Amino acid sequence: MSDRKFKISVPATSANIGPGFDVIGLSLSLRLTLDVTIQTSSKDSSSPSPILTYSGEGADEVPLDPYKNLITRVALYVLRCHDQSRFPPNIAIHVHNEVPFGRGLGSSGAAVVAGVLLGNEVGQLNLSTGRLLDFALMVERHPDNVTAALVGGFVGSYLRELDHAATEAASVPLSEVLPEYPPDAGEDWGKNPPMPPNGIGHYVRYGWAKEIRAVAIIPQFELSTAKARNVLPQTYSRKDLVFNLQRLAVLTYALSQSPPDPDLIYEAMKDRVHQPYRKELIPGLPEVTSSITPATHPGLLGICLSGAGPTILALATGGFDEIARDAEKIFNSKGVQVKWKLLDIAGGSTVEHL
Ligand SMILES: Nc1ncnc2c1ncn2[C@@H]1O[C@H](COP(=O)(O)OP(=O)(O)OP(=O)(O)O)[C@@H](O)[C@H]1O
Numbered sequence: 001m002s003d004r005k006f007k008i009s010v011p012a013t014s015a016n017i018g019p020g021f022d023v024i025g026l027s028l029s030l031r032l033t034l035d036v037t038i039q040t041s042s043k044d045s046s047s048p049s050p051i052l053t054y055s056g057e058g059a060d061e062v063p064l065d066p067y068k069n070l071i072t073r074v075a076l077y078v079l080r081c082h083d084q085s086r087f088p089p090n091i092a093i094h095v096h097n098e099v100p101f102g103r104g105l106g107s108s109g110a111a112v113v114a115g116v117l118l119g120n121e122v123g124q125l126n127l128s129t130g131r132l133l134d135f136a137l138m139v140e141r142h143p144d145n146v147t148a149a150l151v152g153g154f155v156g157s158y159l160r161e162l163d164h165a166a167t168e169a170a171s172v173p174l175s176e177v178l179p180e181y182p183p184d185a186g187e188d189w190g191k192n193p194p195m196p197p198n199g200i201g202h203y204v205r206y207g208w209a210k211e212i213r214a215v216a217i218i219p220q221f222e223l224s225t226a227k228a229r230n231v232l233p234q235t236y237s238r239k240d241l242v243f244n245l246q247r248l249a250v251l252t253y254a255l256s257q258s259p260p261d262p263d264l265i266y267e268a269m270k271d272r273v274h275q276p277y278r279k280e281l282i283p284g285l286p287e288v289t290s291s292i293t294p295a296t297h298p299g300l301l302g303i304c305l306s307g308a309g310p311t312i313l314a315l316a317t318g319g320f321d322e323i324a325r326d327a328e329k330i331f332n333s334k335g336v337q338v339k340w341k342l343l344d345i346a347g348g349s350t351v352e353h354l
């Protein structure tokens with residue numbers, strides 16, 4: 001039998017896009033790729049498996065132990081749910097990563113989706129897109145990043161209300177879904193991990209005007225999503241919820257219209273649900289989002305925090321350098337160094353058999 005080789009490619013994502021907290025996501029042209037070889041011809045099953053190597057973003061900090069690394073732990077979760085308790089022997093995985101960690105560009109969502117696709121391929125499970133999404137949502141429990149990373153484009157999603165038994169199944173602690181340690185030699189894992197309920201997430205893809213590009217202004221510090229969610233309140237006023245709902249309804253349509261209307265979009269990208277609370281974690285955030293406008297920067301459409309931050313996402317049809325340079329000046333005046341990238345909306349995840 002010949003060796004199996006395949007390549008998995010998953011895009012970065014920006015979630016929220018202003019008012020769509022935990023609802024909308026956009027896939028972007030930075031990618032996480034996995035080159036996987038399974039040596040079916042080798043008889044030697046004594047070497048540890050999989051052998052994991054990394055290049056690119058996070059290569060110097062990411063764990064290479066497959067029981068600690070997020071991508072391989074997620075793959076193992078998918079395999080164990082299908083009665084495959086270990087990776088087969090002789091797998092080598094090289095990860096090349098362009099998505100910076102903890103910056104609001106969906107690095108963990110990309111890693112989770114890559115892990116689900118890896119488990120599906122290694123186990124030859126042939127899971128549907130909906131089922132792949134169910135597995136991803138058992139690990140990353142808000143749908144915006146993982147849905148956009150899996151299916152690509154400008155995407156809106158919700159989590160279905162589950163019945164009591166399914167809610168219990170979907171609410172188990174992450175430590176049960178992703179245990180960190182392998183069983184001792186000769187032992188098995190014990191019972192299988194919790195299987196995701198069917199059809200947890202539902203999504204639609206919106207149109208996207210082809211001339212809109214994304215300037216990502218990326219502060220050179222990490223902010224974990226967990227920390228950026230901890231500062232959010234548990235309840236909101238009706239006024240603030242209506243403020244966001246009105247804008248979200250307009251934004252999803254306005255970004256599909258060619259030529260895009262800056263007046264409509266700039267106001268529609270404002271938010272009162274997460275950005276005001278996250279400004280204490282991101283020096284310069286309110287100044288950047290309020291002083292860079294379509295009037296001061298022709299070509300700008302709207303500007304927001306990307307995901308949980310600290311990256312700022314400016315959607316624009318031109319004037320990219322000026323937008324980035326002026327945002328950089330504001331961040332620098334607060335003592336924050338930034339890098340910036342001009343990105344395009346990207347396709348979703350792919351698996352290519354080589
Ligand atoms: N390619 C990867 N391989 C392994 N682990 C990863 C990878 N990408 C991300 N991670 C893990 O996810 C963590 C970052 O997740 P976090 O949710 O805090 O940020 P983010 O996903 O980049 O931001 P956001 O969800 O706001 O877009 C990293 O510190 C690392 O532990």
Ligand SMILES: N[C@@H](CCO)C(=O)O
Nearest residue numbers: 015021022225307308
């Ligand atoms: N919607 C999420 C995205 C981050 O993963 C948040 O803003 O916390």
